[in-house]
Amino acid sequence: MVSVMNLAIPTISTSDLHPSATQLLWVVDGYTIVFACLLVPAGALADRYGRKGFLLVGLTVYVIGCLASGLAPTIALLLAARFFTGLGAAFVFSTTLSIIVNIHTEQERPKAVTGWTVAVQAAGMVAATAGGALVQFGGWRMMFLVFAVLAIGATLCVAAYVPRTQNVDTKVDLAGSALLIVGLTSLLYMIIEGSELGWTSPTVLASGIMGIAVIAYYAVRSWGKRHALLDTALFRIPKLRAGTVGVMVGFLAMFALFYVNSQYLQFAKGYTPLVAGLATIPMPLWNAVVSAKSLRIADRIGARATIASGLAILVLGLALLSTLTAATPYAVLIVYLLLMATGIGLSAPLLSNAIIGSLPANRVGAGSGLNSLMRELGAAVGIATMGTIIQAHFFSHIAGGAPQSSIFSRLLTSGNTEMVDKFVSSVDLGYRTIGVVLLVVSVFVIAWFRNENPAESA
Structure with a gap:
């Protein structure tokens, strides 16, 4: 969805939300950082508690996030909705491949994984074209609403046709995920807000110091831990x-x-x-x-x-x-x-x-x-x-x-x-x-x- 958002940025920037240049960056990067940090733990949670169930949860969260984004009356609510959408996308992306691997035999898996990879790439190209058309003819809000409708359709198909797979007793490093999100978001805040607030601003400096400290603590905490997020x-x-x-x-x-x-x-x-x-x-x-x-x-x-x-x-x-x-x-x-x-x-x-x-x-x-x-x-x-x-x-x-x-x-x-x-x-x-x-x-x-x-x- 990042590629589509990039196409919508110029339109959002002149919308009634009146976003600043830094807020526009967060519209894209808020989704990306949540998606990045939760991708691995989302997959582990799905493996442990049920892949189909978490896929349905991820799709539901994604639908709510898209609807909230399309209806957001303020830039602050749009940013919150984008973070929430990233959470849903992390569960969807991680569980789909896991399900495909688990429902195919060892001989079938290479072809199945290749098909999944091609489908992801094709979806990206279709989304870029369709998203551009939606932004041009329906506006950026329509783009989010259409994606929500498509995700609802996907949810119904998953509920009806995707089989349940055997769970695996894996450990989930939720604390590590939280540390990475806090640390990396703090560093991104320093990078993004520095040009607006000033690089010597107490808020920017504090954010950078906190980000470095949290990531350093995570590195020490996770050293040699086989079940750590990283x-x-x-x-x-x-x-x-x-x-x-x-x-x-x-x-x-x-x-x-x-x-x-x-x-x-x-x-x-x-x-x-x-x-x-x-x-x-x-x-x-x-x-x-x-x-x-x-x-x-x-x-x-x-x-x-x-x-x-x-x-x-x-x-x-x-x-x-x-x-x-x-x-x-x-x-x-x-x-x-x-x-x-x-x-x-x-x-x-x-x-x-x-x-x-x-x-x-x-x-x-x-x-x-x-x-x-x-x-x-x-x-x-x-x-x-x-x-x-x-x-x-x-x-x-x-x-x-x-x-x-x-x-x-x-x-x-x-x-x-x-x-x-x-x-x-x-x-x-x-x-x-x-x-x-x-x-x-x-x-x-x-x-x-x-x-x-x-x-x-x-």
């Missing part, structure tokens, strides 16, 4: 460390792109939400093609070389994106976007395999959960970082300089080309910053990625 001792394994950090920074770059690209297309290029959604469809299609070939490429040139190539292409793509202007033709933009799709398609599957392959067979579940967690955390940090850079740079050129009310989008929709140019300049700075971060971190990822497998020591 066993921090696993990071002693170099290849696993490379995989987790690589996945996180790769998706940080991609979700920073996703967040701002739809705004660029609508604010700078003048595209409608529907056209903006259609304009990005070649990217996931090409990503699917490259991802499918990444293992064969790795067989020829090696996994490390393939990952290095993918990360290098991502850095190149960000460097090229940082040269965008309002006059850049779509034919040029799509080449840059396809480069990004190539980079993540080459590197992400191998980095994910490095995480899971670094662990013994009895800890594959932990590896899968860690991969999902790092992907979603990267998404949350990427959105927050890109949004903060853009608004800080943009408002540094505006008299008064504070990103309050909806002046951000109103200036851009006023037809003032100077404001549009300043926005694009801010976007370019964001791409350059993310590119430098990716370049530096990639050096460590490649250095950590080794051919030996120390899983036995885990």
